[in-house]
Amino acid sequence: MKSLVSRTLLLGLLFLAVASSLLVSFLGVSSVDPWIALGTDMEAGLPVGGWLLLLIAALAAGIAWWTELANRSSVTETKRVLEALVLNEDKVMTVNEMRHIPAELKPSLMRVNRLLKSQRTSLSRISNERAENQEKLIQEQLVMERQRLARELHDSVSQQLFAASMLLSSMTEGQEAPPLLLQxxxxxxxAQLEMRALLLHLRPAALHNKSLRQGLFELLTELKEKVYFTIEYKLEDVPLPKGAEDHLFRIAQETLSNTLRHSKATEVHVLFVERNGLAILRVQDNGVGFGSDQAKSTSYGLKHIEERAVEIGAVSKIVSVPSEGTIVEVKVPIERRESDDSSAARG
Structure with missing residues (x-):
């Protein structure tokens, strides 16, 4: 309100000065009669000079009020645009939405808008990278902890179980042992099988720059030396992406671990070959198996195997017959590059 009054007074004085200058130029200063007439001649109860002053005051007030409204509208629109920029509402930055903003401010607001967009994009990227790095660090720590736990279990509990097994074997060998001792x-x-299955789960899933064939060969060779049943395998070199190899290796680990814990098998056959453009991993045992009713509640790890297969675009199949065994099979499509196909054709 104060700004309106001060603007009205300023404009009134300005218009009065202009009117006085015009009157001086027209009436002159040599004669006082025209000036006296301005104060004595009456028009509707007011002298001409009074009407002139009233007109000047009304014109000053009208122009002051109009400029005040224009300024308020501009300030309101600018405030709304700035608040929208803070709230990341880009739709207000159209020309129509900014029609009440002074033209000289529009380029600056557009630059601020672009700057805020760039800053938000950078902050989002930094936040995502930080989350990914944090997740990677957590996974690395988990792998290290699993390795430490596996070493401690192997060096303590596993060795004690082995010693107890050897001692019991010597006590039951060569003579008819009591049933309690045999049990x-x-x-x-x-318990040894359970411990080996647990150690197998704790082993890291990554192949560490090895091919899947090499990783499976080392895993099965190690198991053959520690378990009481027969393990047979056929492994081929199959070209697969690193991610697919890691998932298949983990599927093989989980399947073999569950076989050790639950199947009570005497034979296990592992197959990893390439047939008709598919990489096929199959683990088959002759254990106790399970029925369809048991599949929902069993701890055989079927759900994890299916989820891992889906992640690499593979098809998994699990077939089990009670008292006959279980087959876990995963088929992964092999995507060959055009250069590989052309070189094979030339060969």
């Missing part, structure tokens, strides 16, 4: 020996052997 204890079986329990210790089962």
């Amino acid at each position: 204890t020996e079986k329990m210790v052997q089962q």
Whole structure:
């Protein structure tokens, strides 16, 4: 309100000065009669000079009020645009939405808008990278902790179970042992299988710059030396992406671990070959198997195997017959490059 009054007074004085200058130029200063007439001649109850002053005051007030409204509209629109920029509402930055903003401010607001967009994009990228790095660090720490736990279990509990198994075997060998002692020996052997299955789960899933064939070969060779049943395998070199190899290796680990814990098998056959453009991983045992009713509640890890297969675009199939065994099969399409196909054709 104060700005309106001060603007009205300023404009009134300005218009009065202009009117006085015009009157001086027209009436002159040599004669006072025209000036006296301005104060004495009456028009509707007011002298001419009074009407002139009233007109000047009305014109000053009208122009002051109009400029005040224009300024308020411009300030309101600018405030709304700035608040929208803070709230990341880009739709207000159209020309029609900014029609009440002074033209000289529009380029600056557009630059501010672009700058805020760039800053938000950079902050989002930094936030995503930080989250990814944090997740990677957590995964690395988990792998290290699993490796440490596996080493401690192997060096302590696993060795003690082995020693107990050897001691019981020597006690039951060459003579008819008591049933309780034989049962204890079986329990210790089962505990050894459980421990080996746990250690197999704790092993890192990554192949560490090895091919899937090499990783499976080392895994199965190690298992053959530690388990009481027969393990046979056929492994081929199959070209697969690193991610697919890691997932297949983890599927093989989980399947073999579950076989050790639950199947009570005497034979396990592992196959990894390429057939008709597909990489096929198959693990088959002759264990106790399970029925369709048991599949929903079993801890066989079926759900994890299916989820891992889906992640690499593979098809998984699990077939189990009670008292006959279980087959876990995963088929992954092999995507060959055109250069590989052309070189094979030339060969």
